[in-house]
Amino acid sequence: MAAYSSNVTEGIFDPFTAYLQKMGLGTQNYYNPAQQYQIGQYDPLYNLYGLQGRMATVNPAWAPQANFADYTQQMGAGPGIRSYNLLRQLLGWNPEQRAQVGATYEPTWSEGERTGSGNIAELQQLLKTALQPYLGRPGANWMAGNLPAEQQRWAGGQAAGGTGTFLDYIRQKYNLMGNMGL
Numbered sequence: 777m778a779a780y781s782s783n784v785t786e787g788i789f790d791p792f793t794a795y796l797q798k799m800g801l802g803t804q805n806y807y808n809p810a811q812q813y814q815i816g817q818y819d820p821l822y823n824l825y826g827l828q829g830r831m832a833t834v835n836p837a838w839a840p841q842a843n844f845a846d847y848t849q850q851m852g853a854g855p856g857i858r859s860y861n862l863l864r865q866l867l868g869w870n871p872e873q874r875a876q877v878g879a880t881y882e883p884t885w886s887e888g889e890r891t892g893s894g895n896i897a898e899l900q901q902l903l904k905t906a907l908q909p910y911l912g913r914p915g916a917n918w919m920a921g922n923l924p925a926e927q928q929r930w931a932g933g934q935a936a937g938g939t940g941t942f943l944d945y946i947r948q949k950y951n952l953m954g955n956m957g958l
Contacts, residue, residue, distance in 0.1 A: 798845040859905035
């Protein structure tokens with residue numbers, strides 16, 4: 777297999793194909809379990825890359841590598857530690873900082889109708905990856921899967937005069953800062 781430079785790879789292929797090329801998996805028809813694991817890391821890594829890039833607008837220290845393919849090479853065993861650190865940082869930020877990077881995860885409404893999910897899928901992926909070491913895969917998946925229902929509970933509380941952000945609600949309800957050291 778020919779070696780591709782990341783800049784050339786990302787210039788030619790979509791991010792997923794560039795990721796496969798960078799991992800040396802781009803020309804195979806069969807993947808062993810370890811390779812399947814690597815392929816499965818694409819979504820959490822791509823999610824982190826996008827979020828981390830947006831977070832760099834508030835804190836330039838969070839700026840990821842220039843391209844996604846190089847970013848994935850730095851992860852080593854997986855995205856868990858970086859997810860944990862990003863989640864901890866987000867939970868520690870004030871609502872204005874979160875809004876600046878598009879990480880409020882609050883649904884949008886217009887004339888009493890829900891018009892958007894607040895990118896809840898990004899938060900679900902972040903929680904799955906960050907909390908798996910603490911809750912195990914089933915627990916992290918349960919919490920992430922429960923977020924849409926929690927979003928509805930939070931919105932109901934807001935409609936009844938509640939205050940606070942959705943992330944603060946989640947942090948308090950599940951004691952994320954205490955139980956998991958976030």
